[in-house]
Amino acid sequence: MDKKKESKEVLAAVPLPRKRMNRPSWDEYFFQIAHQVATRSTCMRRQVGAVLVKDKRLLSTGYNGAPRGISHCIEVGCLRDELKVPSGERHELCRALHAEQNAIAQAALHGVKIEGSTLYCTHQPCSLCAKMIINAGIVEVYFDEGYPDELATGFFAEAGIKLHKIGG
Numbered sequence: 503m504d505k506k507k508e509s510k511e512v513l514a515a516v517p518l519p520r521k522r523m524n525r526p527s528w529d530e531y532f533f534q535i536a537h538q539v540a541t542r543s544t545c546m547r548r549q550v551g552a553v554l555v556k557d558k559r560l561l562s563t564g565y566n567g568a569p570r571g572i573s574h575c576i577e578v579g580c581l582r583d584e585l586k587v588p589s590g591e592r593h594e595l596c597r598a599l600h601a602e603q604n605a606i607a608q609a610a611l612h613g614v615k616i617e618g619s620t621l622y623c624t625h626q627p628c629s630l631c632a633k634m635i636i637n638a639g640i641v642e643v644y645f646d647e648g649y650p651d652e653l654a655t656g657f658f659a660e661a662g663i664k665l666h667k668i669g670g
């Protein structure tokens with residue numbers, strides 16, 4: 503018997519472990535990354551993570567936090583938090599950029615084209631982010647947790663961007 507055939511038979515006789523792997527779907531995979539990205543957030547109220555994906559390729563990531571070189575809310579305090587501004591209102595009072603905005607800015611900074619990409623975000627984008635998402639050429643948005651901003655969902659519907667809620 504030739505060596506090659508012999509080793510093949512030996513291998514076939516070895517009982518290989520048939521363990522079912524808990525392999526995530528692509529959607530789950532990118533959501534897990536978005537949730538991991540959110541852990542870097544410096545917002546005192548809500549940790550948000552966003553990733554931009556095209557053709558199963560990760561293009562850019564972002565979490566909510568202050569712009570580069572500017573102190574974070576966790577260091578100097580957040581006016582929205584101090585004034586107890588309700589969720590979804592008066593974004594301009596906070597120094598932080600939103601996760602979606604940071605993901606778009608990071609792509610611009612590194613010259614990555616995000617036209618036709620999909621956004622996976624831990625939370626539903628606000629109306630400010632919705633406008634940026636539309637003009638950045640993002641075509642689909644998946645999110646986990648809702649956010650009280652009906653203007654945003656209206657913008658997405660009007661612009662023809664598919665919005666999917668994943669979390670319960």
Ligand SMILES: [Zn+2]
Nearest residue numbers: 575580596597
């Ligand atoms: Zn803040």
Ligand SMILES: [Zn+2]
Nearest residue numbers: 600627628631
């Ligand atoms: Zn936003």
